[in-house]
Amino acid sequence: MRRRSLFTLAGLAGLALAGCEGVAGNAGSVSFTTPLRIPPVLDPTPDADGVKRYRLRLRQGHSELLPGKSARTWGINGDYLGPTLRARRGDRVAMAVHNTLDEDSTLHWHGMRLPAVMDGGPHQMIRSGATWVPQWTVDQPAATTWYHPHPHGRTAPHVYRGLAGMFLVDDDAAVALPHAYGIDDIPVIIQDKKFTDNGELDEDFGGTYGLLGNQILINGTYGPVFSVTTTRVRFRLLNGSNAHVYTIGFADNRTFHVVASDGGLLGRPAPVRRLRISPGERFEIVAEFAPGEKVLLKSFAGDSDIESGDYDLLKLVTAGKLSPSPALPETLADVAGPVTGAKVRTFRLGGSQINGRKMDIARIDEVVPAGAHEIWVIDNITFAHSFHIHEVAFRVLDIDGRNPPEHLRGPKDTVFVPGKTKVRLAVEFGRHIDPMTPYMYHCHILKHEDRGMMGQFVLVKPGTEDHTPRRLPTTGHSH
DSSP: OOHHHHHHHHHHTTTTTOSSOOOOBOTTOOOOOEEOOOOOEEOOOOOTTSEEEEEEEEEEEEEEEETTEEEEEEEESSSSBOOEEEEETTOEEEEEEEEOSSSOBOOEEETOOOOGGGSOSTTEEBOTTOEEOOEEEOOSOSEEEEEEOOOTTTHHHHHHTTOOEEEEEEOSOOOOOOOOBTTTEEEEEEEEEOBOTTSOBOOOOOSSSSOOOSEEEETTBSSEEEEEEESEEEEEEEEOSSSOOEEEEETTOOOEEEEEETTEEEEEEEEESOEEEOTTOEEEEEEEOOTTOEEEEEEOOOSSGGGOSBEEEEEEEEEEEEEOOOOOOSOOSOOOOOOOSOEEEEEEEETTEETTBOOOTTBOOEEEETTOEEEEEEEEOSSOEEEEESSOEEEEEEETTBOOOGGGSSOBSEEEEOTTEEEEEEEEOOOOOOTTSOEEEEESSHHHHHTTOEEEEEEEOTTOGGGSOSBOSSSOEEO
């Protein structure tokens, strides 16, 4: 059966399979013997015109995801996943994204503050065989962002097959955190998978949430082990799964510190023993180690199907002698002040709809003045969702009226919204005015997104909101 047909049949199952679809996890079943793959860095030298030019190729390939078995996969500049892109605040960047797949796709810069025409959402489709060249100036604080496809109705299979990678933004802020990439500053892309008996990726996206896998890949590595050589290590966690929510912690229950969330640094390090991370979210954590240790990074089961299963993620083996790391700073970044007099918008999440409507690619749902600060109320009346807003940085004000934990008080663009929960966000919008090209907001559980749990907003010149068209003249642009 062709992959497209398999995906279509799975989609017809809809949401009728709600409940009783959790998985048991892989705890105790994995031998950690494969060195953790560290994606290569792509950080080109600027050309004579001062522009950094990145060349990215979407391609099909074959990968040994399980030992001794070959699977058909997709990747970017390789067979599975993509390179870690790197840029500094102030850099002018240009991406040449060439699509060699046999179907159209996109590449969305998740967490980037940039003009809507460069965003890589469903309005910037890249036809099979075509090349898309978005350009922008990086203008945001240091952060762990990422990139992945965003074709309307087809995001789940494109991401699942391997089209994703990290995009690290640096700035000139002097913060003493581990920063040697691949040594004490480690990318950790967490993805759950299901495999057929012959080692191919199982693409059964049925059920309420779509695919929930019983095996884990970290940076595309099965059974990964990492050799620790310093007393502190910074792990950049990305939940790159289609649906699964993880609760991260160490097997020995040690305390670690959250130092950054989606959009950048917290005000100060937040000590935790457990850290929940939903699809699309990123957290940077710093853990401390002693010589001669062996410890597992794990995910612990939560209280809903989407959080089910205990997983062993990554084995950490420390050297007999470790290089000393600087102490964690007491403060990391300035904290945003209170929001007063802001416009309030409410978004009710139900099934695969937002405010009772499914995505219409020609409809503008919200018109926002550029540079606005607003309060968005995310009112989830059904099962769990992960809510993402393109372009913005937001702060979680409260969850069901209660203050968020300290690690959720930093800048974010994606937030987990448990079933029957209300979350209030203080949202800061950018200043890239374009009344004809929308940004998206949507559930980042990819089956929900593909089924239409998505809306669109445009940024306009303040004072022109009432005169902005609410319908687009076309259904999108292709390259």
